[in-house]
Amino acid sequence: MKVSILVKTIVFYAALACVFFGSCTKGKTNYEAERGDVIEENTEFKEVSNAVTANYTVSIEALNGVLYRGYNDIRVRIKNTQTNTPVEVSDLTFLPIRTTVIGEKSSCPNRYNFDYKSADKYFSGYTVFTSESDAVGSWALYINFTVGNQSFSLIKEVSVRQQPNKNLNMTTFTGLDDEQYVIALIAPQKPNVAENKLVAGIYKLNRALDPSAEGPADQLQFSYSQVERYTLKLDPRMPEPSMGNHSSPNNRDLLQDTDGLYHGVVNYTMTGNWTLNFILLNPVGKVIRGTEVPKDFTPGVEGRKSELHLDILF
């Protein structure tokens, strides 16, 4: 009798053990997938559009084959349409122009003279589209290139879409010096709960465009310039009320590097919504835009944001 109880106990626990070994009650988080759910990382350049002029096919490439509002790395390849082989091009200029329905033309921060990457035979540059293509206006690319002594030019309308990745967000604003600025995030595309190298481009709208100048392209190419020797002070915080204005340690303000871009360090202590609070200082340390945010830990209160900030999410 008692032995049979024992046998039953054995069977019972053996069964229990099997259930236990089989699986944990709650699954562990797949951390790699956790981040991937929110952000799709684009690492591959794909063709956005192409145009044929004379005997040449001009192919415009961007990450994921899409142009987004904000910062875009752009590659241009030029091939012989018949032979489909790369062509020796000596010079290439690239200018995006937005035309509104009432005919106003404007450009955006952009590299006008693209660099030639001889190893991979393409031209490289960037554009910071300041708006999406919409009912009010549309974007077109004005491309000129030279083969031998001959110049070619083409205009290609492109579609600029909303950037779904908030880590590549951008903002435009007027500084206390009455200048128009653009700040666009360039990296990290896919942040980690870690130290992240933060890269941004900071540009200024140039005034005094001479309306009597010849073609629109000639003046619009000078419409923005990179700002030099500024400082972008950084204070990242989680805006969620429950996070009580949580911040992270060891962050570094963004300073200009030799590539002209602004580099700093942002630490994200957990995934979720973050606000990058900025204060932009000019080379003499004068505040151009941005306000100090409270540093206190205030649970239940939504974090106050700087006048100059970018919201990110990962």
Add this chain to the structure above:
Amino acid sequence: MKKLSLVLFILSLGLDVNGQIAPVKRDTTRRLGEVKVDATIKRKIESDMKMAVSVDEFLASSDNISFIKRGAYAWEPLLNNMSTERSTITIDGMHIFGACTDKMDPITSYVESNNLSSVDIKSGQEGSMHGATVAGSIDLKRRSTPFGLQQKVGGAYQTGFEFNNKQAFNLGNLFYSTDNFVADGSIAFRKAGNYYDGNNKEVLHSQYNKLNASLGLAYKTSPLSAIRVDAIFDRAKDVGFPALPMDLWLSRAIITSASYKQLFEQGLVKVWDTKVYFNAVEHYMDDTTRPENLVHMDMPGWSTTYGLVSKINLKKDRYSSEVQFNAYDNLSIAEMRMYPQDRSKQTMFAYSWPWVTTRFASMAMNNSWEISGRSKVNLGGSLGWNYNYSKYVEFNWIFHPGAPQKKNRWLPSLHASYELNLNQFDISLGTGFGHRAPSVSEAYGYYIYNSFDRYDYIGNPDLKNEISYEGNASVGFKTEKLSIAAKVNYFYINNYIIGRILSLGSPMNYQSVGVKGYTSLSKATLFNTAINVDYKILDNLHWKGVLTYARGKDDEGGNLPFIRPLSYQTSLHYGYKKLGLRTSLNGDFAQTNYSPIYGEDLTGAYKIWNLSADYSFNLGKLKSVFQVGAENLLNEYYSTYADWGNIPRMGRNIFTSLKVNF
């Protein structure tokens, strides 16, 4: 059963300072399984007051163990006033690591009193046999029935009810023993509601519900060898922690092992015992029972350990020795996920233990020589290797940029003692030196919220080994009626690991007030002393008294936290025929040496008066004991120096229990 327990349990009142090895007798070698070669400090699982105690209550009756309490369940045992990072806690030599970053699941919470036979407590470096330690070791010994008992099948059943928190418990165990096969099984259920404090106020979130079961099977492969497989399953559900902002929804542990034991009748080697083990713990905190919380948060944790322990016992003439090899691999994972008020929004996620692997291997040895019939020398040491790997080291880099992902540490340990018996006096003197590696939380923890001082804690992978130098001494005096024992120990600890406020960062948990980082104090000192007195007033009237005192100081002479103030325990036992009466008084003096920087405040003195009576009788053929008693009879309202959030302890509690042996 009674005869069996006499063989099995070698009772000792206080802490025996030696690592003595009981001689392996010829008659015990025949009956394998009875042999308890490492018979040092064995304490029966029963306290003076109560026969149906929880493991925590039992440990509390030892004079060098105190507790951090966050509620009615799963108390964290402090050995020599040091927290669990500084001691090694094992079950039959198996290493198990809790899966809760807040230490809500000490190893002692995964066993039950009816599957343990005794607890082996060693102080200081003498406890380095199972692994590197500073404070010492606590080894929970599982119950194991010998082969070839006259009574083939037997067991015990115990039931009881405690009125304060409406705790009902049912504990049962069974054994089956033949000449070459033994099976042990046990099962235990405990369910308790909220308890009431000394002001008769309900302490919300102090309920618990526990199921524990164990099974052991042994087979004798030859007259001198046997194999044994063991498993413990433990499940705790709906456990409240009044001192915390969240409760335990579920924790489960499976603890398994397979061992082979070989005895030798001749030669230097007497016993060789090898065991492989596996255990897995899952622990899920839950705050859905606390609607007042601002943030809903999930905090699951997992801990998985594989290990090997192999030991041999040697004996020749007056020399005896134990050599032990230990190895384990542990993976600790803990997650935090916070939910914004708008649940459709993106959740916030981080690891509080970023997949931290710990590998450890050590070789330890303990030797003793009986110089004469009156004196003995013990000498031992160990060398351990500790390796850590943090899979998501980028979490650790936020506060410690560039910290290594992998870390190797060497952990040496040495100890020596001398024992002398002079007529009625027993004297012992000992010293020790040892290193320990930082725990997973201390090295790799990430925003671990500590509700005692309300800080978020950050680990530091670059912490140095903690190095302890200790000295201990004891004097005992014994007559037929009176025995007095006094013990002192002193620890001088370099690189003492403790949390200090960081000027960096801001809290993540909304209840917390700041961020603390684990850092090393250049030194800390700890002094513990205890006096035990036992007096037989009459043959059936015993008096016992214990007085303990401890003092801990940091590098600037400030107080260390969680050091027990002067405390006492005194009890009187009267036996008349089948009736036993006990009364005891215990308490702490005010904790004047508290430490405000570590979140402590002045805790007042308290005293608790307990009373119990038991009656033994026969239910037909079954030997039975009935007990009724009351703890905190005067319904004192109090909390102790180590109660988190000054949560009041239980008020008057009337307990009853019935035990039937068959």
